[in-house]
Amino acid sequence: LELLLAAVPRNRRLLTVGPTGSTHALAVALHGARIGLDSEVLTWPQEMHDVAAATSVRLAAQARVTRTRSPAEAYLRAAIRRIRGHVHWIPAGGSSPLGALGHAAAALELVAQLARDGIPMPEAVVVPLGSGGTVAGLLLGFAIAGVTTRVVAGRVVPRIVGNPGHVLRLARRSRGLLERLAGEPIPHVDGSRLTIEHASYGGAYGRETPAAAAAAGWIRQSGGPRLDGTYSAKACGHALALARGAPDGAVLFWLTFDARWLDAVDDIPRDIRPPR
Template identity: 35%
Template sequence: MTFLHDRFPGADLPHVPLGARPTPVRRLESWGSNVWLKDESAFGDGHWGGNKVRKLEWIIPEAHRRGRRTLFTVGGIGTHWGLAAALYGREHGLRTVLGLVDQPVDDHVRDQLARLGASGALVHRYPSVGRLKLAAPGLLLRYREGLRLPYYLPAGGSSPVGTLGYVDAGLEIADQVRSGMLPEPAVVVTPVGSAGTAAGLMVGLQLAGLATRVVGIVVNDSFRLDAEVVTRLANATVDLLRRRNAEIDVVLHESDLDATDDYLGSTYGASTPEGLAALEAARADGLELEPVYTAKAFAAVRDIAPRTAGPVLVLNTHGPRGPQAFS
């Protein structure tokens, strides 16, 4: 398989492997003859899987590179990202401080809160994004070590460094196409909760020479996640690669991405009837989705596939693990 380090052998790109590549691909017959799955839930070890772990492969060594021993990041109280950061950070000598905002509570969120409580993360909970923003400077100062503040990461780990994980995944998809494991997708569908997965795929697929378009299913209304925002992150990731001595000739445009919030529902974290129906249908295919991100992306696939001329590839970015992850 071709990874970023193979593509840019002279680049300064510290990386720690946290999962086995490639993640499996297969046709989802019950979803239509042209629907394929890339199962990112398989990425990661016994702690927690999914798309957040790909980002942490780049974020953890970057924290060490900067001499930081504390991660500070934000999200909703049902955050998968914060849980993955806490679990994998702990294994690599990093503590994790979380600033979390309330969201609609269901069984999934309750389970996540219990997992967070067992993860070792230092959790601070707020009723709104505004309250969290007011509290954040104080949290950074509270957990500093000497003159060094915690390494701040945006929601979802969607910094340019974290986004490298899905540049890598875009190259992986291209290798799976070339090896005959997967037909070249016309589109790849992914939930967009913080932009890093979609932005990284935009870069990686173009870098690999595929014509595949990224379709982002926006599931978060806490901040802007339109084509302009996602494309800005994609180009910031390209700029990072150039600063790290990678010779890359890629420029992304807003027209390279289709983004829609038609499947969001009433707000971030709120389930939708279409999403819950997709969640139940996915179980018949042996897939475990969740209602906030992946169920909404799979609901969108039901509408996208019939009107797309060519294969549709959907990412299952949810990566649950058993109780041993939290011991």
């Protein structure tokens, strides 16, 4: 979001879409408020769990929320709202060529950290696959760094969204944008470095699976962060399964949302804290 929010005119309202418990929408509303911007969110129903419910409550306190019946209706209303003007569109999940560059930078940061500490790169990085921006950015970042780490994407959305064609197109568009901005050649993204794992989905967006619940419980008992059942817990479940058959350090789980934040309102700047 840092790159997506950087050039927003201060007389605009942020507009985005997402399911009822969208952590992306909450992040847009929260960080938009930190730079003085109001947010409007169009949501649609999803299967709910504790983290999604808590996110929905926080979102309603932080943004103007309009509930719709489906993604199609939400996008239609968003298009009409954009035509009327005075809003700045943030794509679902922040997944755009510019947004993906933030994840590419994170991949480069990981490579630099491990190199500094003398730790070899993992064979695989496991990450949830939603709108695709995180996965696309990691693929691009690892390509720029020249490492052979695979990105294993645990699909948590329908195949029409979570598919290799969509991810690789986004990664290549992001590469093209960076090449234009940098004025120099950028390494190509190797599609063979992407693996999409479909069993994580569980049949519906937001539907918790036994493997995800077990992974979330194990992480909590081990002193780790609280995982959400829509994204992180599903990807973590697959990461643990991969790690059981791999050498130590071969698999890295990429956490995309630390749900402990939902219990820690005191960590939010006082002037934009939602009610408890």
